[in-house]
Amino acid sequence: MQLRTMTETDIAAGMRLKELAGWNQTEADWRRFLRASRDGCFVADVDGTVCGSAATIVYGGRFAWVGMVLVDPEYRGRGIGKRLLERCIEHLDSAGVPCIKLDATPLGKPLYEKLGFVTEYELERWILKRALENLPKQMDSGEKMPAPLLDFVMKADGEAFGADRSAILRSVNQEEPRFTDGLWNAGGMEGYAFGRHGSFADHLGPWIAKDAATGQRILEQFLKQSSRGTVVTDCLQANPFAKNILQAQGFEYARPLTRMFRGQNKFPGRPELVCSILGPEFG
Ligand SMILES: CC(C)(COP(=O)(O)OP(=O)(O)OC[C@H]1O[C@@H](n2cnc3c(N)ncnc32)[C@H](O)[C@@H]1OP(=O)(O)O)[C@@H](O)C(=O)NCCC(=O)NCCS
Known part of the structure; x- marks a missing residue:
């Protein structure tokens, strides 16, 4: 080998x-x-x-x-x-x-533990299956987020995630701009989201919201933009409202994931703002 x-x-x-x-x-x-x-x-x-x-x-x-x-x-x-x-x-x-992080499946977790990774927190994959005939009529996908607002979202994401991953998010936005969303007021960013058109499902993430009302508006908007029968998202188990909002929309729990790190986790970001991560492969 x-x-x-x-x-x-x-x-x-x-x-x-x-x-x-x-x-x-x-x-x-x-x-x-x-x-x-x-x-x-x-x-x-x-x-x-x-x-x-x-x-x-x-x-x-x-x-x-x-x-x-x-x-x-x-x-x-x-x-x-x-x-x-x-x-x-x-x-x-x-x-x-200085630090390596990952999101482990149950199959990967024993391997990572042997190599010195420890648990930061738990995540859960949630999945929505909808009949295609019941999907909402898609909204106009021509509206892209203007560049200065996108910059604003990237700055907020650096704080929520703990580091700058704007290159990845910009490429996600470029590919599926209809999934990029942001809500703000005079006090700043209330929440935002990005999404990807995966091989079998549309994937919501990151999904960031300061409160349940913002989280719900963002999820509803994403579901309006998605034309797929299957939608997935990886939410933080400890988030106080994300799972209720998902359940109310018909999502079901699918499987666990564990966020792990090796080294010193000096930049944990602000997990209290995170409903769902970008994805286990990117964080
Ligand atoms: C996780 C995965 C990559 C492991 O690959 P692998 O080549 O079988 O792993 P290895 O043979 O190198 O095993 C490494 C160590 O982990 C242990 N290990 C691997 N899988 C294990 C399992 N399911 N349960 C317990 N221990 C396990 C092995 O015993 C070995 O320990 P040792 O070094 O003390 O002998 C493989 O199972 C896989 O592709 N799974 C599906 C995708 C996935 O879940 N990937 C992980 C994403 S986070």
């Missing part, structure tokens, strides 16, 4: 791995990683077949994210996941990144 840097030509293989795991990412998501981190995405190659992947991204030098940790089911339990993670850690340590 050879570990090597992932390139654009490996995206098809990455898509195969994520399909085997039933994940929702698209080629655009792999490209976001590769654009942000040319030498920080890795694949495990066995005789020319890509059987594992792991990707890293550094957010403003404050911390890094590890995502897309995938091993072909036929190759699991042979130490490939561990070697991929060790390669990511080595890469980030040598770049002097």
Whole structure:
């Protein structure tokens, strides 16, 4: 087994791995990683077949994210996941990144614990299934958020998330501007959201709101803009209102995720504002 840097030509293989795991990412998501981190995405190659992947991204030098940790089911339990993670850690340590974070599935969590990751908080994947004939008529998708307002949202996101991830959010906005939303008043930002058109579902996140009324308005707006029968979002278990709002719209709990970190978590952001994260792969 050879570990090597992932390139654009490996995206098809990455898509195969994520399909085997039933994940929702698209080629655009792999490209976001590769654009942000040319030498920080890795694949495990066995005789020319890509059987594992792991990707890293550094957010403003404050911390890094590890995502897309995938091993072909036929190759699991042979130490490939561990070697991929060790390669990511080595890469980030040598770049002097002080903290590494990730969102672990129950399958990934034991592996990360062995490598020194500890729990920050719990997340939950929620899923909505709607009959296509019942979908609201889509609103005009021509209205894009004006650049100065988008800048304002990016600044607010840096505070909520704990680091600057505006390059990723700008690419998400560019691809699906109809999902980008923001609510503010004279006192500042009340809430905002972005969304992605995944391979099987529209994905709401980040979904940020100061209070339940704002959270509800943002979720309703997202559901009006989405034309998919399936919608998913990864919400903070401790958020006092997000789950009630999701349930009221017909979402159901799907599975747990655990936010973990390794090193010193000096920039935790403001989790109390977060209804849902951008996604487990990006934070
Ligand atoms: C998680 C995943 C990447 C692990 O890959 P893998 O190649 O099977 O893992 P490894 O063989 O390197 O195992 C590494 C260590 O974790 C342990 N481990 C792995 N999976 C485990 C599990 N489900 N339960 C308990 N321990 C587990 C192994 O025993 C091993 O411990 P050791 O080094 O002490 O022997 C793989 O199961 C996978 O692709 N799952 C689906 C996608 C997913 O959930 N990815 C994680 C995203 S956060």
